[in-house]
Amino acid sequence: MSASTTVGAPETTPTPAGAPRPEALSRPGVRAAVGLAVPVLLLLAWWAATAAGAFSAVQLPSPQAVVRAGADLAGRGDLWTHIGISTQRVLLGFAIGAVLGLAVGSALGLSRWADALLAPLIGALRAVPSLAWVPLLILWMQIGEDSKVTLIAIGAFFPVFTTVHSALRHVDPHLVEAGRAFGYHGLSLLRTVQLPAVVPAVFSGLRLALAQAWLFLVAAELIASSMGLGFLLTDSQNNGRTDRLILAIILLAVLGKVSDWGLGLVERWALRRWS
Template identity: 70%
Template sequence: MSDAPTGAPVLVTVPGTPGTGPVTDASGHPHRALNPHDRGPARAASSGFWSRRTTRVVGGALLPALLLAAWHHVTTAGLVAPYQLPSPASVWAAAVDLQQRGELGTHVAISVQRVVIGFAVGALVALVVAALVGLSRAGDVLLAPTLAALRAVPSLAWVPLLILWMKIGEDSKVTLIAIGAFFPVYTTVAAALRHVDPHLVEAGRAFGLRGAGLFRSVQLPAVLPSVMSGLRLGLAQAWLFLVAAELIASSMGLGFLLTDSQNNGRVDRILLAIVLLAVIGKLTDSVLAVAEKQLLRRFA
């Protein structure tokens, strides 16, 4: 006969692990107040609501819509001079004007092309170097200190050297973007490879995996989330370095549109270039986010 009062919590333990297990009531149901890891129906429903695709889309668009409404109100109410902050309608008119001239699509296409090429080159080199540093003690000792020093060099410091070496052309711009994309990918992936669970590696070796086979079957799936995070950070950095490249020496592109608009006092076009950089940057990041979900679902 148990001395525990009716309804009192009962600690149920699992054999071999004394003192562990869910806390249940007298009827065997989990005692929610004493099970901090039990989410409960209310919290689960709340989590499900915020995970819905419709909620994420509407919620993500809410803040931009509020900012746009505030921008419209400030400009139409005359709180800010038009030469300092044009209205959203003026920015839209500037976009229509550039599109009718056939310039807007060219600016966007050239900038996207530069980012894609530079990001692809920088990310590929970064993955190779990260593998050398993260998987090899010799690579870590020989390469990591120098790369850590180069990572601290500002983006604009590379511009004079690249122009001197490669002249004012596509090569210098793409190289600068590749440098920008390199370091976030390298840093993230190398750190992840250094911290792969050694028990996983030993288990792979116990099954006869070595070298490339061990990397492909064990280490790469373990660091795949970090690889995708590094790629997304590298892509964002590539867009930052694009503007640096096009601000210095370019005749086309969104960075050039910023400089040319500043020289001509066209604040509406400056805001248009900024909005386009934000929108296109988010779209490219969304492409990587979709790829990340697919790869993690399949390999990780």
């Protein structure tokens, strides 16, 4: 130890010159601005590539062409109908799948008999591709909203089931015994002790399920749909409207991020409430 070193002083790692301090990201607006940097750079690169003529208008239309396509659809009222119908389908399917995933995951996570009986079957069903369900759902439910929402619910079910099931299997047994000592049993034990203990895992599953619901939306809207962003994707492809196709992709990305942000707010409230 050198003579200039103070005994007992905490060691600090110097921040490289010009590097942003870690606490800067916690300031309001700073993190959002940093997160927008890459999308803005991609938008500039997109504009530059189309302006330079590196791609044809069919391969990659300019950002201005995509904006005009969106304005045209919005002016006719079709854009808001596509967005509203797709959002409704996703939220309804996500809600159904999440509730079922929470219920079944809790049952298998708490019961060894239920786990041994049903876990192999659910694991096998989880490996079935989303499009494989489409013909069966059409046969069972005909062409309509029920088949579309059911397919989205299937996609949302498995992430919630997997995370809740795994988390409950690893809850601290001493915590469970303490709950039983206070008179909690069955559903009251699950609601009061076990589920609060796995809140972070539950919301991880919910956020994965929400992303999966948006993925399954496109497959769901292949079921003879005439409206929705998934329909807009396939219809634009069939008609060679790359501008509308890219618009649909951007809208799916934005809606997915906004819905995930809203669920993140609920997650922060739940963590403050139960953690």
